[in-house]
Amino acid sequence: QSVLTQPPSVSAAPGQKVTISCSGSSSNIGNNYVSWYQQLPQTAPKLLIYDNNKRPSGIPDRFSGSKSGTSATLGITGLQTGDEADYYCGTWDSSLSARVFGGGTKLTVL
């Protein structure tokens, strides 16, 4: 059971938009920065979003992040088949003194 809650799967058609939610509490998302990661099949995770809504260099602006209270959201527009992957949210949990990840969301581009 993950500290951060994500939907197990989401799907959308190519060209469409999808959002992935990440729910936590005041000890983690509520008071710490959220990051998002993309893991393509058989590869290492890759940072997509940090500090709730910032993109590292090289990440297209089709990917966006937001945070409100104890929840965060990853948005992906202009979906491509190459976006099919597992997506994870992560943050620091001040009560646990530990980094925590969501359980992951599998994105299917139909």
Place this chain on the structure above:
Amino acid sequence: QEQLVESGGGVVQPGRSLRLSCAASGFTFSNHGMHWVRQSPGKGLEWVAVIWNDGSNKFYADSVKGRFAISRDNSEDMVYLQMNSLRGEDTAVYYCARDRDDACDIWGRGTMVTVSS
């Protein structure tokens, strides 16, 4: 370029020990905290441990506390994970990752650890 390369994985019997290594290159290693994150087959990411840039603080997941120890050598640009009293549930790909701006911004390719008799 900025890179992390893990090594030291393999097959080990339950109760035995293993030490993983992670070699960093292409950036100022001593400026960054370093994490170990693992992923069991078919499962999600599980954070394992973090060590601050100067080694002054270390934190562990409850699942490994008392059995695993993270350390680093800033003169060699290396981070280590000493794993003792290994269990079947420790079977996973182990990734090292760089900490920057409260995120894991660079990841290695991982090293597989299999705990089995």
